[in-house]
Amino acid sequence: MKYQIARLAHYFVIIFILGYYASVVCATENKAQPTDFMELAAVMLKDGHSDRALLALQNVDLEDKKTDLARFYTLQGLAYMNLNDLVAAKDSLQQAVKNGQKDQVIFIYLAQVYFGLKDYQQTIQAIVKAGDQVNKDASLISLKAESYWLLKETDASINALNEGQKIFPGDFRFLKRKVFYFAELGLYQEAAKLGKEYLKRSKAAATDYIAIGNALRLSKEYQEALNILEIARLQFPHDDRVAKLLAHTYLDQGKLNSAAFILEQAALLNPALQAEAAEIYRRAGRFHKALTLNESIRDQKVKFKQRLSILLALKQFERAANMESSLYRSGLLEDQEVRYALAYALFSSRRFPEANKHLDHLKNAELFRKGTELRRLMEVCKTEPWQCT
Incomplete structure (x- = not known):
């Protein structure tokens, strides 16, 4: 047909x-x-x-x-x-x-084709042959800089960007690109300085703040990243991408409470972030706060799995054990780790026959080993109850 x-x-x-x-x-x-x-x-x-x-x-x-x-x-x-x-x-x-x-325009077409074919040396040669046409199109200079960069000729790449800035002073793509190049070269202070200049001079969108902030974050320049992302959070309060990146930058430094609070605030506009905020509070040891946020999570699988882990952390084993029917209905018992966690809750509630029933389903080698240890402890509890009080 x-x-x-x-x-x-x-x-x-x-x-x-x-x-x-x-x-x-x-x-x-x-x-x-x-x-x-x-x-x-x-x-x-x-x-x-x-x-x-x-x-x-x-x-x-x-x-x-x-x-x-x-x-x-x-x-x-x-x-x-x-x-x-x-x-x-x-x-x-x-x-x-x-x-x-x-017509020199033919070399512009050739440069685009060579770049698409990853022949960066030929790309540069074609742009040179385009002559005066280059001075009319900022994208060609940007293409030349990128080609030099991919050839690992970093000095030539930076020089091309400087050339672009000189010819097209109102086009901030060259300044923005230098920020990323300096970050990749490990020149973090210079990258941060240029990043601030770019954000100040250009009509920067949230994506610009995110890109520059993330480049600094990946370079482990956390404080500079935080400075930029905190400004972005004030300018774009409804953009949850900014909030998520800011939170993860705090997480990189081990500041769990700050990260959780930012996500908790962002979740007021985007409820999908509620689970992540609750999880970070759980990791921070603020279990009751995590449990409160957990109540509002819409995804039932995420909600029940997280609640089970919080209740176990709180040593509220009876409440955790009573989640069995909810875990079954949501299909979470197919997850071997969830099934072991439930078995542990049942064991801790001294409901040994029910615990054994779930341990029988474990196939994962590490969980099977843990299950075997639980069975041994249950036998100890049966023969010597005073050890399990």
Whole structure:
């Protein structure tokens, strides 16, 4: 069926081309003039029909000495670019240059193709050949800087960014890129300084604060990251991405209470963060606070699993054991760790037969070992109850 549809589409394109040819013949009142298939291809490219443009170009006579081969290969290269066939695009554009294409824009197209093919050295050479065109397009300088960076020619990359800043002083992409490059190079103080400058001078969005803050965080420059993210939290109070990154930056430093409080506040706008806030409070040892937040979690599986761990931490074994039916209904007993935790709660509540029933389901080697130890303790409790009081 798909093959038939493809054939029909092919026939429609041919009919379209033939129709165009017939209209040209009629318009010239029987004056024999060939269809300009290259012009037709150019129109199709402009209209976004790259596949049809290639079909039209197939009708061009490349043996005809009057054929403009430079234009032919340029059009063909652009069509392949639009179809993301970069290898074919490269070959066509190179042929355009060999056949006399003088327009420097051809090298811009080649630079884009080379970069897509990860040939960064050729990307740089093509941008150099583009000449004055580079000074008209900030993205080309950015592409050159990125190519140098990927070739690990860091000095040349930074110089390219400086060049971009000089030519396009109002375009802050170069300053932003330098922040990340300096962070990767381990020049954290310089990265932080440039990051603040970028955020101050540009109309920075929340994503900019997040990107720069996270770069500093990953570089373990936690205080600089916190300074930027705290500002972002004030400017974008409704963006939970800022809150999450800020919380995780505090977590990286072991400041659990600060992280939990930030997520708790963010959860007022995004309830999905409630579980994470409760979990961090649990890890911080604030079990009653964690249990309070746990009550509002909507995801039942997350809620019950977390509640079980909190109750065990509080040594409220009877309450934990009484969760058996809830754990069963939510399907959590398929989780071997949950089943062992329930068995432990039942054991601690001296409900040995029920505990044994759940231990029978353990297959995980480590949990099976722990289960065997629980069984041994249960036997001790039966024979020497005074040891289990």
